[in-house]
Amino acid sequence: MSVIRVRDVSKSFAGVDAVSGMSFDVDHGELFGFLGPNGAGKTTTIKLLTGQLRPDAGAVTVNGTDPSVDPIETRRRVGILPEGGTPPSFFTPREFFTYVGGIRGLDDEVVDERIDRWAGRLGLQDRLETINADLSRGQQQKVMIAQAFLHEPDVVFIDEPLANLDPLVQERVKRQLTAYVEDGNTAFLSTHNIDVAEEMCTRVGIVADGRIVAERDVGSTDEPLLDVFLSTVEDVQPRDVPTAP
Ligand SMILES: Nc1ncnc2c1ncn2[C@@H]1O[C@H](COP(=O)(O)OP(=O)(O)OP(=O)(O)O)[C@@H](O)[C@H]1O
Numbered sequence: 001m002s003v004i005r006v007r008d009v010s011k012s013f014a015g016v017d018a019v020s021g022m023s024f025d026v027d028h029g030e031l032f033g034f035l036g037p038n039g040a041g042k043t044t045t046i047k048l049l050t051g052q053l054r055p056d057a058g059a060v061t062v063n064g065t066d067p068s069v070d071p072i073e074t075r076r077r078v079g080i081l082p083e084g085g086t087p088p089s090f091f092t093p094r095e096f097f098t099y100v101g102g103i104r105g106l107d108d109e110v111v112d113e114r115i116d117r118w119a120g121r122l123g124l125q126d127r128l129e130t131i132n133a134d135l136s137r138g139q140q141q142k143v144m145i146a147q148a149f150l151h152e153p154d155v156v157f158i159d160e161p162l163a164n165l166d167p168l169v170q171e172r173v174k175r176q177l178t179a180y181v182e183d184g185n186t187a188f189l190s191t192h193n194i195d196v197a198e199e200m201c202t203r204v205g206i207v208a209d210g211r212i213v214a215e216r217d218v219g220s221t222d223e224p225l226l227d228v229f230l231s232t233v234e235d236v237q238p239r240d241v242p243t244a245p
Pocket residue numbers: 013014016017018019036037038039040041042043044045
């Protein structure tokens with residue numbers, strides 16, 4: 001069954017077609033990699049899938065519902081790690097997690113237990129009471145990863161999760177993500193890192209010029225993913241970009 005379903009979706013900003021005729025499905029239990037060059041439409045697609053934007057045309061469903069119709073309920077059921085997102089500077093990680101747990105509908109006791117679990121998994125135990133502004137960029141990224149998983153959603157949308165993390169923590173995050181999907185959940189991973197996609201994902205969609213230009217089951221052929229990426233992206237004709245009058 002499709003957990004994520006995107007059909008002929010378009011979204012433009014002031015004459016720029018960020019997403020244009022995008023269609024794909026992600027099934028339950030997949031770790032789907034969303035790969036594409038700069039400006040291909042990946043972040044815009046994540047915003048459409050998480051109810052932060054409404055499509056101009058086409059249809060999006062996540063867990064069978066349209067995220068733009070009920071974005072609050074959608075966000076209770078999914079986890080989101082935005083690219084380059086940072087936790088609020090004036091909170092400590094514990095305060096931020098407690099706030100996020102509250103708006104995701106978790107009881108205080110459950111929030112405390114989840115904070116312990118995720119702080120332990122990501123090595124944040126000794127930073128829970130430090131103000132976020134005083135955390136390193138990598139520690140802030142750990143806080144953002146933990147908030148995405150805190151309410152144990154069955155779908156996560158994660159944009160460049162390994163950015164700013166040291167190799168040890170990268171490995172921990174990769175293991176967590178693999179275990180999360182093996183437990184029967186679904187992950188949508190947007191990344192520029194083709195090696196990470198090839199190592200972790202069950203399937204990838206390559207996006208260029210606002211649409212999917214290739215899909216591959218990872219490991220199904222001997223052709224390296226980098227070669228698939230370069231050949232398909234190079235073949236795409238760039239859309240017309242409006243010029244200043
Ligand atoms: N709010 C906006 N206003 C105007 N243009 C936008 C807006 N958001 C996105 N765009 C444009 O839409 C296109 C797709 O942007 P998007 O951020 O989705 O790409 P991306 O694939 O995530 O890129 P990157 O890999 O560089 O992060 C780009 O040309 C971008 O400039």
